[in-house]
Amino acid sequence: MTSPETPETVDTLRRVFGYDTFRDGQREIIEHVVGGGDALVLMPTGGGKSLCYQIPALVRKGTGIVISPLIALMQDQVDALRALGVQAGFLNSTQDLDERRVVEAQFVAGELDLLYLAPERLRLPATVDLLDRGDVSLFAIDEAHCVSQWGHDFRPDYLMLSGLHERWPSIPRIALTATATEATRGEIASRLNLEGARHFVASFDRPNIQYRIEPKTDAKRQLLHLLQSEHKGDAGIVYCLSRNSVEKHAAFLTENGIEALPYHAGLDAETRAANQARFLREDGLVVVATIAFGMGIDKPDVRFVAHLDLPKSVEGYYQETGRAGRDGTPSTAWLAYGLQDVVNLRKMIDGGEGDAAHRRRQSMHLDSMLALCETVECRRVQLLNYFGQSAEPCGNCDTCLTPPETxxxxxxxxxxxxxxxxxxxxxxxxxxxxxxxxxxxxxxxxxxxxxxxxxxxxxxxxxxxxxxxxxxxxxxxxxxxxxxxxxxxxxxxxxxxxxxxxxxxRKVMMRREPERPTAKAAKTAKAAKAPVELPAEAAPVFERLRAWRAATAKEQGVPAYVIFHDATLREIATALPQTLTDLGRVNGVGENKLAKYGDQVLETLTPTT
Incomplete structure (x- = not known):
């Protein structure tokens, strides 16, 4: 039996975040943590994980400590919260001594609702002493799959977080991830000392994402065709296995009129930070990257994620494709893979680090990824089955839209x-x-x-x-x-x-690749899943609002989505609120944003003559 919503959590949802109702699963998690319970939360990217610790941190007495591996994104995360009127700060290695002292003083004085820390900071006795001097309401361990020692994003510093419970036994902990099988979930619970925590597992289904996998013939040309025919002007991420491939494909796209930025560990920190910031702040940019890019990226309007090399595991593939379509509108997860990909990954596994058991696990991960690529059944059914969830054929993946033969x-x-x-x-x-x-x-x-x-x-x-x-x-x-x-x-x-x-x-049955659909057929399939189009009269209003948002974001030095998401602007353009009260009823318009931007939005809605 679930507990009823408390007026305080519902009020916080409406007043701060501008929403009237919780998404599926959020209410139970929030009420459990507000009540002091530990939680392990599996929820897909874009499913609203952040609210599951942000609202309890605002409702409970003290400061919520968020442990995140995403140093490069902490500033944007804090900016987004401050835009909502939340008192948030962070401590990491990018700050100088004076900046850190200001944040530490705010925490000790009880002036912060949320404080973001990188896990490695908890190695420092000074950080532990600081937390003892303040009032902590909860610990939120974001990207909890990083504790999985043989996972795709392993971070050694996460292994230390099992000590939180020993040091602060009365403070609730919530660990969150978008990617974990039942075995990985057990590993997270064990390594974080969360065996007694309540597990919350939301559906892994992302129905707005269209999964497509095709044989690799000429990867560059295949990618270019996808972008030119279906995603012209869209923001997206292209994943490659090697740094050289990243540079080559970024240059190729740019030469063909698609602005693309490279991102990999071989670039200097300043270049990586600049390219990531541009991707977050500008519309329609493409990032070509190794898997070093993307974890924690909160850009809602990424319309496609493309893989030019075979991912090593279904977990990695799901995590990376999940960066598309966080706003719930149609997006594409596209993968081209070939024989050489299989050969290369098999060689990497056999010649890699770790013992025989580790290599067996990696081989099993690769086998599951190959099964997803070669299936003649619905991709989504196969993907969800991997995570222990059942589903019906989706009608929105390549094997559903163009069934292959065996x-x-x-x-x-x-x-x-x-x-x-x-x-x-x-x-x-x-x-x-x-x-x-x-x-x-x-x-x-x-x-x-x-x-x-x-x-x-x-x-x-x-x-x-x-x-x-x-x-x-x-x-x-x-x-x-x-x-x-x-x-x-x-x-x-x-x-x-x-x-x-x-x-x-033994009989050997194989998948026969269907003829590749023409660009016209691909557009038709995409159009069938397109979001509800704005009324003709609302389209120019939406564009005016986007232009205002872009200018405001640039002036403030924050990503555009920190001001308002596209979904909120669409609702405003359609509803045409006449007063601040009307505007305040729109989803995504909380009290602070209404006070800060309300008059500007209403002015933008009135065209100049």
Whole structure:
């Protein structure tokens, strides 16, 4: 049985944040923490996790301590809260001594509602002493998956946070993440000493995101086609595996009229900070990045996330794609992957750090990611199943919109395996996928001639398939574990199950890629999921409001969404409030923003003659 909403939490939601009702799951979490309970919260990106600790911090006596790994974003997070009238501050390594002393004095004096700390600051005795001198209302551990030692965002300093309960046993703790399987959830609870906490698991479904995965042929051109045909002028993130690839693709997009900024750990801190700030503050920019970018990015209008290399795990993929469409409007999660991606990741796992158990876990993560890529079922169903949740086919992913076929690929699989086996047994040789495909196609390449492989019995037996189709066969054989990759040289090997296929004891079914839809068809599919269009008369009003917001944000040096989200501006443009009272009823317009911007908004609604 859930507790009823307290008037104080509802009043805070309306007065400070400008909303009349809680989203699904928020109320129960907030009431539990307000009452002093510990909580472990799993809620998708854009699901409203922040309110789950911000409102309890405002309602409970004292200052809420938010532990976040996102030093580069703390200023923006604090600016967004201050725009709501919340007294917020942060302590991290970007501040000088005088700035830190001011914030510390505010905390001790009880003048802060929320104080953000990087986890590494808790290593400092001075920070622990500071917290003892103040009045702490709760500890919020954001991005809690960072405590998972073999996770995709592991941060060693998070391991220290298990000590919070020993030092301050009466203060409630809330750990939050957007990405965790049941096993990872258990690891978080164990490592943070939250075994007795109540678990709250919201649906991982993000119905506004359209998941699409396609074979990689020419990644740069495929990406450019996506952006030009479906996301012209949209803000988005493009993920690449290497720094060199980031630089190359950012330059390529810029050369083709799409302003793109690189972001990776090889850039100096000043450049990274500047590029991140531009992405947050300007409309329509694209960031091309390694996975070092994105955690905690609170930009609501990211319309697409594209992956040009295969993610290492479903958790990582879900975390990264979740940065699209935080405002709930239609967005695209697009991935191009190919045979070489599978080969490279297998090699990285076999040659990576960690013990055999760790490598097995990484292989299992990759297997799950490959299963998502190769499924003929609904992507969303497969994705949610991974996190232990059930769903019906969504009608808004590529496999739902253009269902792929399966085909009996047993004979082609036997041909690939035959070449691998003959090279090994007859010649004591091993080769990569390209050379094996050349043998199947009967190509007399320099290497084929050099090693006299045109004399092999399988030479030329595979002309029924094109080279790209053979690469798909090899890719799916790797995905199904019917062949393996030798870690040092990337050559192909048999596995324990290869013999079953060669002897005809196992049928091999594969996904046949559908014909790629035309740009017109893609636009039609997207339009079916488009947000409700503004009435014709509201569109110019919305643009005037956006222009006012951009100018105001630039003047204040904050991201535009700190002023108002697009959804709020759309509602204002449609409702055309005439008074401050009317404006105050719009979702997202709390008391402080009404007082600060209300007159300017009403003035903007009245066109000059």
């Amino acid at each position: 085909w009996d690929a047993t004979v082609p699989a036997q041909k690939v395996l035959s070449v691998i086996v003959r090279l090994d047994r007859e010649r004591r040789q091993k080769f990569g996928a390209g050379h094996i495909i050349d043998i199947l196609l009967g190509k007399k390449s320099a290497k084929v001639i050099q090693f006299d492989h045109d004399a092999l019995k399988p030479f030329g037996v595979g002309t029924e398939l094109r080279e790209t189709e053979w690469r798909g066969v090899v890719r799916q054989l790797l995905a199904q574990g019917l062949i393996a990759v030798e870690s040092n040289h990337g050559t192909l090997l048999q596995t324990d199950t290869s013999g079953d296929v060669l002897r005809g004891e």
